[in-house]
Amino acid sequence: MNVTDLTVKNDYCIGCGVCAGVCPSNNLYIDWSPRGELIPHTNNLCNDKCSICLDICPFNNHKINQDAITNSLFSKTRNIKYNEYTGYYLNCYVGFRKDTVKRLKSASGGLATSFLASLIKENIVDRIIAVGISEDNNRMFNFKILNNSNEVYSCAGSAYYPVEISRILKEIIKEKEEFEYAVIALPCVAYALRLAIDKIPKLKKKIKIIASLTCGQLQNRFCTELLSLESGIKVNELAKMNFRQKSENNSAINYMQVATDKNGNEGIPQANQELPSHLWHYQYFKQNACNFCDDIFGEVADVTFMDAWLPEYIDNYRGTSLIISRTPLALKLLENSHEYNLKEISVNSVIESQMGLIQKKRTLLKGKLYKSESSNSFYPEKRVKPDFNVYNENREFIDLTTEIQDLSKELWPKYRLDKSTAEFWNELKPLESKIAKYERKIRIKNLMTKPKKFFKKISGS
Template sequence: MKPNVIDEIVKNDLCIGCGTCAGLCPQKILKIQDNEYGEYVSSETKACDSGCGLCLEVCPFSNNENETQMGAKIYGSTEGMKYLPETGYYLDSYAGYSNEFRQSSASGGMATWLLTNLLKEGIVDYVICPSPQKNPEKLFSFEILSDENSVKAASGSVYYPVEMSEVIQKIMEVPGRYAITGLPCFIKALRLAAQKNRKLRERIVFTIGLVCGQMKSKNYTRYIAALAGNNSLNKIQSVYYRGKSPEKPASNFYFQSTDVHGSQHKIFWNEGVSEAWVNRWFTPNACNYCDDVFAELADVTFMDAWLPEYSKDSRGTNLMLVRLPKILAYIQKGVEKKEIKVSEISVEKVIQSQAGVLDVKREQLSYRLNLARQKKRKTLEKRVKTRSDIGILKKREVRLKIRMQEESKELFLEYYQNYTLDIKTFRDRMHPYIKQTRQLRLLGRFAFLICTIKKISKVEGKKDE
């Protein structure tokens, strides 16, 4: 019998809960459900006796082909295609926004513009993306949408677990042309599944990727809602993760939750949201072993324009990496019709905009792999080499964030009772870690200052010779 996803992935805490295995399981014995930490994971309804191994072959966190190998097969022969290790394959890179959807979207509204236009012009029959559900236990899920208004209603970033098992089954049951949005690991899973299933290969005609630094559990949303002042977490009907305020830069967006009574609770990024996000609280373990920043297997990838020339604009701007000539043609048509404003931007600028994520998923990943192997944990074959020489401060940062990642999950369980979180005690228990991160930042700045002084002294010394 071939190894399966439960033994190789789930039992080693490497499941991201994408649902691809459950969607394709020939015996239909796999399902996706919450674990105690509010993360989706695959589980068996009964013991597998077929041993087909298909579930592991379509898992994005199994040791199958990597994104570079798969990208070469999908895009490598396209005329004008370029390649960089950071971005994978790409044709062109752009910065821009949609005139219609900019204000209602997390960034520039370009993904919403593209998806609604694909429907409007009859290029696709269905769009699949995360949509709000108004259910405190399941605030978002992947939905198959066939009209523009539904796509508009689903616009905005979603930092909440969703899974694809049901929509994958529906794609195989219902003929049509589908466009689907997803994070890097989800897009990879779909590409692996398409290699094994002809219907998926023929019916998924566009993949739209989003840059991802990490996923979050359901408990992340509960924590941020409690931090914003919502004390009845079972009454939350909807959340919005990326609200914009005209008086604040795009980087200082707000989270807002609305309960059954219509009461709203709001908190800005700089008021505590960033603390949980940057320090990897409530992040699934699988995210520690991802090296794909730019959704390298998507036909087009959208991201925030985290660059000085764009980030101060509260309205938001998208950066885009395009890999499919048809997408390029749609963008050019949108510019001509004045529906979008787009300009070319160097790929170096695109890479610069995601420098922090690249550091986490490449250099820091190399050290996380080293730590995992020291602890004799199952690790994955990644495109970065295992290293222990990434610098004393960075090594300390990686170890500290792993500890916070683990502690945040356990402490939430300890202080979450009857749909209420004891937010003060939780934060008091996490405070020593936050204090250490601040000390690390100060040490980092001091070390940078010393290096700069040394460089200046060296240059001045040469001038005096």
């Protein structure tokens, strides 16, 4: 048995590629599924005694969960504090990179790339593993090995696109040189990497620092294709996508998505909040694994970066970041750098910036787990438990958003080569209207008042 018989078969795979990267028989490879998602495929039958892919898969069940990992990594650090949502933390910061040109090229305040570049400049690691434009025609973005700070800066920005790390892991496991690495990864991938580091001494020796990004959800490849067609570039002409172009006419949260065709012509920029549908809110093309994710803040990472989605920063189109630092080294690098404009911020403000995610990943998750448990098939155990009452209270929302996720993935292949997105929307809009109607009905009860009350409860205010 391998991950294809469990995680993939039950649709809990996020396509991280860690399983294929560590498979000792080279038996797994990552490629697209018909649903626009990266998943492992098998070359041959596995050796019966081998279970390493299952041991490191972030959506399998493990005794060593995120809590066990973070206890062993961070709990004994001097002055460390703990919060049930952020996990361990030494300090939290808000700020941005002083160099405005580099800040404008980044997703938010440009602190993630600055921090990674400083790891090379200060000789803390030799190389960085981050996500940038892929050289492979079949993938728009992917993990890459970066050798210097200029290469790190060239990977600024957020790739809302499936990426996988198998080739890189294979390369560093095989390489003879003693290079040391820092990796930036989404919380689920950071967790898989920690599990892999625990199993494979070579990875433990080489991966010295893991940085993470706060993460709400990951859409499949079709979402990028839809954004392209929406901007007037046909899917088979799409070459590049900038998911987070800043515009001085918009707030930071209303960033532009800009597609470029194979001749270098840009499509019509699409403002995030002015698309024909709020794709993220209605959860179009969302990967099912993300419905079963309880890690908001990349708890196993040494340092986590995110958007400052707080009223006092949203209006600044240049972008502002929040940081959670969990190790003395990260703290020292952040506090000593003259490249950032940084100030301390309370952990409660960091939590407040992600209230919607906390509601999804900690409360609604209980209902989703209940639904999976009732179906009697495999589901990944989480740090919150299945709860009938949560499911019952949110049943319509959970069922309708699951339907939109599935239907959008099923229907897009039929419309992707169209000249416009009109027919696709015609099929999906009735379902979206049902969710909107439901939300209107319960807005005050469920989606607005509860997070606020809930925040008052956790912050004690």
